[in-house]
Amino acid sequence: MLECPEKSITICGKNGCTSQAIYECSDCDNPAPLCENCLVDCHRSLPLHRPMKWNGMYYERESLAKLGIVWYLGYAGMQCPYVNEGRGIQELTVLDITGVHTISVGFCQCSKGPEPAEQLLLVKLFPATVLRPQTAFSFRALKLFHMVHLTAHTTVWDFIGAMHRLSNCLDFKALHGTYKQFNFVQRQWRIIRAWCQSGRTTIDGPKTDIPLAMPCVSCPMPKVNIPPNWDCDPDR
Ligand SMILES: [Zn+2]
Ligand SMILES: [Zn+2]
Numbered sequence: 001m002l003e004c005p006e007k008s009i010t011i012c013g014k015n016g017c018t019s020q021a022i023y024e025c026s027d028c029d030n031p032a033p034l035c036e037n038c039l040v041d042c043h044r045s046l047p048l049h050r051p052m053k054w055n056g057m058y059y060e061r062e063s064l065a066k067l068g069i070v071w072y073l074g075y076a077g078m079q080c081p082y083v084n085e086g087r088g089i090q091e092l093t094v095l096d097i098t099g100v101h102t103i104s105v106g107f108c109q110c111s112k113g114p115e116p117a118e119q120l121l122l123v124k125l126f127p128a129t130v131l132r133p134q135t136a137f138s139f140r141a142l143k144l145f146h147m148v149h150l151t152a153h154t155t156v157w158d159f160i161g162a163m164h165r166l167s168n169c170l171d172f173k174a175l176h177g178t179y180k181q182f183n184f185v186q187r188q189w190r191i192i193r194a195w196c197q198s199g200r201t202t203i204d205g206p207k208t209d210i211p212l213a214m215p216c217v218s219c220p221m222p223k224v225n226i227p228p229n230w231d232c233d234p235d236r
């Protein structure tokens with residue numbers, strides 16, 4: 001919540017709109033006060049942004065899902081004609097670098113369409129479970145954790161705690177817990193990254209002979225850091 005008691009009524013102004021602007025997005029790079037319709041129009045392909053709503057006293061968090069934004073998968077952001085079949089529009093918990101979000105997702109329900117988990121992977125969300133995923137982690141959040149773990153030795157517990165506090169600093173325990181799922185997924189992510197970097201492109205086996213382990217620069221290797229005829233050296 002951002003306290004701003006001196007705020008006066010602002011007009012939206014986007015594309016000539018004259019409605020009252022009561023929203024501001026904290027994640028847009030060029031934020032401007034917007035009315036509800038213009039905010040929704042601007043965020044159809046940005047479902048993880050966090051708008052703030054002026055309630056007359058201060059700005060409070062608002063959810064794009066509550067304003068009707070649905071992230072449609074499988075058709076490059078367009079709605080699948082069978083989206084309401086099966087389980088229809090679903091709620092999905094997503095952990096991104098800006099915190100934990102509850103968004104609405106419309107999966108492609110075509111009979112020959114990809115599985116829900118595959119659809120999430122195609123938009124760079126790593127599902128916590130394969131069947132009926134209800135939680136996912138953005139690739140950028142997994143990459144960020146991998147880096148801060150390697151450089152600052154941040155644990156999964158601390159990283160998840162920071163993400164929950166980013167979402168709701170006052171009552172972070174009220175959020176749906178994602179620690180257990182993130183712990184599993186970040187291990188899978190690191191193994192998959194190592195496979196990719198070693199040239200392994202399928203789950204069935206390596207395409208190359210390159211091992212997953214990195215060579216140790218301190219170990220003696222003929223022609224690399226010791227002479228090729230090192231075993232003939234009388235001082236060896
Ligand atoms: Zn935004
Ligand atoms: Zn407007």
Ligand SMILES: [Zn+2]
Nearest residue numbers: 080108109110
């Ligand atoms: Zn479809």
